[in-house]
Amino acid sequence: MREATGTGKSVEEAIEAALVELNINREDADITIVELPSKGLLGILPGKDAVVHIKERFEPALFASEWLEHLMLKMRNNARVGTKFQDGRIELSITGNNMGVLIGRHGQTLDALQYITTLAVNRKTPDFVPVHVDAGGYREKRRQIIERNALAAKQKVISTGRHITLEPMTPAERRLVHMVLGDDPEVSTYSVGEEPARRVVIDLKGE
Amino acid sequence: MDELLEFMAKSLVDNPDAVKVTKKITSSDLTLALSVAPEDMGKVIGKRGRIAKALRLIVSAAALDTDKRVNVDII
Numbered sequence: 001m002r003e004a005t006g007t008g009k010s011v012e013e014a015i016e017a018a019l020v021e022l023n024i025n026r027e028d029a030d031i032t033i034v035e036l037p038s039k040g041l042l043g044i045l046p047g048k049d050a051v052v053h054i055k056e057r058f059e060p061a062l063f064a065s066e067w068l069e070h071l072m073l074k075m076r077n078n079a080r081v082g083t084k085f086q087d088g089r090i091e092l093s094i095t096g097n098n099m100g101v102l103i104g105r106h107g108q109t110l111d112a113l114q115y116i117t118t119l120a121v122n123r124k125t126p127d128f129v130p131v132h133v134d135a136g137g138y139r140e141k142r143r144q145i146i147e148r149n150a151l152a153a154k155q156k157v158i159s160t161g162r163h164i165t166l167e168p169m170t171p172a173e174r175r176l177v178h179m180v181l182g183d184d185p186e187v188s189t190y191s192v193g194e195e196p197a198r199r200v201v202i203d204l205k206g207e
Numbered sequence: 208m209d210e211l212l213e214f215m216a217k218s219l220v221d222n223p224d225a226v227k228v229t230k231k232i233t234s235s236d237l238t239l240a241l242s243v244a245p246e247d248m249g250k251v252i253g254k255r256g257r258i259a260k261a262l263r264l265i266v267s268a269a270a271l272d273t274d275k276r277v278n279v280d281i282i
Contacts, residue, residue, distance in 0.1 A: 067218065074211040075269040101268050109268045112261035119258065120218035 002056040007049040010037055014050040022056055029054040060129045061085040064121045068092050068133070071113075077102065079135075089130040092117065099136030107142065110135055111170065143176060150177045153202050154187050163203035165192070174200050208277060212239050212266055219258065220247035237270065238278045251281060 006018025015031055022029070032053045040047035065083040072079045072094070079096030094102060103110045114133035121131050134140070146169070153164045166177065174191055177200045181189050188205050191198050209228045217223040225244035230237060241262075243251055252259045263279045270277040 071211070071214065071265075074214050075265070077269075101271055104264065104268055109264050112264040115261045116215055116219070116258070116265065120215075123219065 005053050007051050009049060011050045011052060014052040018052055018054040024056055028057050030057055058124055060121050060125050061090045064090045064117060064131055065092055067120055068117055089132060091132045094135040102135040103138050107138060110138060146173055146176050147180050150180045154181060157187055157202050157204060161204060163201055166200045168197045168199050208237060208266060208270055209239055211269055212241055215262055216241055216243060216251055219250045222247055235276060236278060237275045238280060240280045240282050242282050
């Protein structure tokens with residue numbers, strides 16, 4: 001968070017000086033008056049300048065969506081970015097024609113976009129804000145598929161009595177499977193293998 | 208492509224003014240050389256190269272509609 005102190009013959013001048021130093025507009029600043037100006041006494045005692053302290057106001061959600069929109073421009077992708085601030089996290093959702101390029105194989109480009117956006121936003125925030133990025137509804141679709149597959153695999157494990165190893169998934173997707181089947185009385189889940197081919201195993205609960 | 212990489216790098220480092228991207232074009236490849244202030248190296252590479260890998264993925268995605276392969280070197 002950038003801050004500056006400004007001085008001037010009046011409070012107005014002091015604010016102006018501080019704004020110029022940070023090169024920001026007045027509506028983007030929180031202003032604290034440190035000292036009011038005083039005229040000297042009959043030119044014998046020297047007067048005192050006004051002193052103000054300003055802090056740059058920073059809105060992470062706004063910054064995040066503008067940053068990602070700018071990135072889309074640089075990628076020459078004609079996309080729109082929607083923003084929601086919910087449950088303490090920023091949710092950015094990209095829509096447009098060319099979403100496959102942004103999603104990539106197994107969503108790895110989308111994960112890269114989310115990671116770099118998170119770093120760019122949080123470089124400026126005092127407290128960490130999680131940032132989620134979706135494109136063309138990909139994450140919601142994946143969530144539904146993974147939940148459905150996990151429940152189908154569970155039924156198969158119960159009916160055959162044999163464990164099932166699911167396809168390789170990203171950490172976030174594996175977490176979803178663990179959560180969906182976490183409280184299940186009949187099966188348990190664990191992961192095997194190394195990234196990026198780490199897989200969830202669904203097995204009957206041991207005695 | 209170079210502007211894309213430069214924009215991302217400048218958003219990650221403490222010294223944006225020291226970020227420089229130079230490009231070298233051959234018939235099959237476009238090579239982008241990214242240089243940052245020495246103390247910012249970790250900010251564009253990351254633990255186990257995680258940031259560098261993400262930057263490469265995004266640049267490659269943006270280059271899909273060109274006929275060139277894109278390499279990103281961090282120097």
